[in-house]
Amino acid sequence: MKSRDKGAVRRSLSRREALSTAAKVATGVVVAGVVAGIGGYLAGTSTAPQIVRTEVRTSLVPTTVTRTVGPAVKPMKIGVIGKSVHPYWSVVDKGSAKAGEELKGTGLDVTVTFWVPTKEDVPAQLRTMDNYISEGYAGIAVAPSDPDAIKPAIKRALDAGISVITIDTDAPASDRLAYLGTDNYMAGRAAGEAMLEALKTMGLAKPGGKIAMGTGSITARNSLERMQGFKDVVEPAGYKVLEPVVDNEDAAKALELASATLAANPDLVGAFGVYAYNGPAWARAVEEAGKVGKIAIVEFDATKENIEPIKAGVVYATVAQRQYFMGYYGVKLLALMNMWGRESALRFFIPRYPANRIFDTGVDIVKKANLRDYYDEVVGRGEPVDWTPE
């Protein structure tokens, strides 16, 4: 079939005929390309439009036709929507930008736009989604502040032919094609295991001991899942978990609540910080109350504020997310979906798809003992790091 088409192109010199022929070529090649292309997406040569270009060139059709038939690279815009201005999202930004650079390096015309509202803001996220839809983006990776409110916007985007995945926070009830991020329940369980280890190591293990939790939200799913995972590990081990204290993402408030909890529970043995600043708040409150070494603290995330108290021995361990990879793989998956079609890309990317639509980026448990190794790894991938292991 291919050779016959080639012949046709050679015979014809009129633009219209060349066009229609090329279209046939394209159809054939798209089918072939999808089958053949898997595995080589980084090279960027296996995409359908580019094969069309090659075919036409070998058949010596005038250049004007070449341009009409298959532009060398189709411009592709990918949007990444984060939750708030925070170092955590700066790392996601770095990861997405890196993926964009790498894709560009393969000759693709990819523009990656990263956007966050100044603080968690559901309407602003929806507005940005709508902007991206109307600007004809190829794909959107969104971290919904409200997984239910985002549902219609995701549907609108998919209806407009735009691939949508969720990162960091899932919206399982929506039609999103996949979720890339920390499985927060598993991460919460990891924090629970770290807490049990801390209690044992610090000699605080005792049945019925009270453990407190501090969080920035009691509606955000990631916060709820982390707390549930944490509880599901420490409660069967015989500990009593108190009601969480909620600061609405205000670090000053977090400290106020942490101090109040310490004052109210003199028999507290452990404290869990769910959001990045919660761990440092517990650390500061424990220091103020003169209880260093008497309360095991496990926290989330790994910025300078989290690492300093680990170095000082006030916090036992932190659960570090791999948010860099949410941006990195998120952008690549979207680009791939745009080039290969959604199904092929998802099958290539996600183990057990379509039964499973979640890509768990995993967590690292960082303690004083493995601080150096963790530092080397993170710096090795070029993540922005504002702390040193010594």
Next chain:
Amino acid sequence: MKKNIFANNLTQLALRPEVTLIIATALIATFFTQVAPQFSSVSNLQNIGRWIGTYGFMTMGAMFALLGGGIDLSIGSVVAFSSLILAHSIENMGLDWLTAIFITLLIAASIGALHGLFVSRFSPPLPQIVPAFLITLITQLSLRGVSQFWTKGYPIVLTKAQIPELIFLGNGNIAGVPVPLLLTLIVLTMSLVILNFSVIGRHIYAVGGNLEAAIVTGIKVRRVRVFCYSMSSILAAMTGIIITARLSSAYPGIGVGYELQAITASVLGGVSLVGGEGLPFGVILGVTLMTVIENGLVVMNVSPYLHLIIIGLLLAIAVSIDFLKRGRARR
């Protein structure tokens, strides 16, 4: 006749919002102590005192803006911004902590002065609340934006051993009393003196109470406003400084919604939303009531899903009683 005046004075006193607040706070505190004895432990009382102190500054700031017939919506952003300025000048510019505080307050004062000048440029003819609302909202947005753009969301962490004096400002106690509370009481005394015994104090009430009359009387309205808004920003910066000292770091995300908290506490303490009425003592009581409620709920380990409902209900009750009484007092 004499007796009658005395009785009248007593009713007047009982009808003051301050009295309502003291009674309400005492009742609520007793309740908390009954349910959770840890509430009245020394460490928790110190804790409460420290936060009354911390939030007290900015609430008195909000009071100054309200008394002068304006409103300051930029408080939360000024808290965050001044916190960053302080941490930046100490950590990155290597300044002495006192100099850093001085610079922070100076910058805050100039922000406030700009607010005052803007309001004076457009009011009169506009009612003064309109430009006040707009310009402070603009500052709220833009200062928050500057803070976030500047830090990219990262906190500026202070290296601890460097400045024990600053830490003491936030975490220290003098004779068991938290330093922020002592500082707030000093500011409270100063405000009382300014408002009750100085010319500018009387002028503030005049401008807030009846702008046209104040202009006709020849009061330098612009000067009064610059003073009010500067006080508001300076006191917000004080809150920012104390928070920085407590956390040993400056977070660009703190202070969101503080202006509403401060305005609520002020109104609770008897400050009129339309200006010209209210006393700093009541304002501190307003902060106390709100802090006590919040702290008590945490100490009782109440489910966080119920916190806002309970706080809302308690405030509704306190405010309604106060308004009812005030209505009676006027009649």
